[in-house]
Amino acid sequence: MRSRLFLWLPLALFAFFAGLAGYMLTQDKTEFVESAMIGQSLPDFALKPAFDGLPGAARSDLVGGQPRLLNIWASWCLPCIAEAPQLEALQAQGVEIVGIAIRDRPEDVANFLARHGNPYTRIGADDISEVQLAIGSSGVPETFVIDAAGVIRYQHIGDIRESDIPILLAELEKAR
Numbered sequence: 001m002r003s004r005l006f007l008w009l010p011l012a013l014f015a016f017f018a019g020l021a022g023y024m025l026t027q028d029k030t031e032f033v034e035s036a037m038i039g040q041s042l043p044d045f046a047l048k049p050a051f052d053g054l055p056g057a058a059r060s061d062l063v064g065g066q067p068r069l070l071n072i073w074a075s076w077c078l079p080c081i082a083e084a085p086q087l088e089a090l091q092a093q094g095v096e097i098v099g100i101a102i103r104d105r106p107e108d109v110a111n112f113l114a115r116h117g118n119p120y121t122r123i124g125a126d127d128i129s130e131v132q133l134a135i136g137s138s139g140v141p142e143t144f145v146i147d148a149a150g151v152i153r154y155q156h157i158g159d160i161r162e163s164d165i166p167i168l169l170a171e172l173e174k175a176r
Helices: 002-025 078-092 106-116 130-134 162-174
Strands: 068-073 097-102 120-126 142-146 152-157
Touching: 068 078, 078 097, 078 106, 078 162, 097 130, 106 120, 120 130, 142 162, 152 162
Parallel strands: 068 097, 097 120
Antiparallel strands: 068 142, 142 152
């Protein structure tokens, strides 16, 4: 009796896992990750310049005036290269973009900007990812819409593609 149970056990386990996999494949999937920071104020921070060409970044630079984009990026990030033309397109449309360079060296930041363009008004150096983690960013690149009161209104995870530009412009408009 016991040996028959052991004969059927592998088949039963296989059927269970196959059924579980089939169930999971039929469930709706969402690609949007809801950030816990949306609707929250930016934490207080003041970062030194990422290189000598632009000033650093602080919370106070993102408060007042018009809504802005806060772009978390790094020179060693391949998707950051892919999004560079879209950031320049946003800048050309009058969008102010403040950058935070994550775990980067000044010479690498300068070389990246020389090669791929510089859409930023300022770039802070977040050498230990302290600000990145405080605002709920888990990787690079990520872009946040910040309203005039310094509140995070929208988070875009991953590189900005051409199809994302109208979405970001609409989110900036909503943040006015």
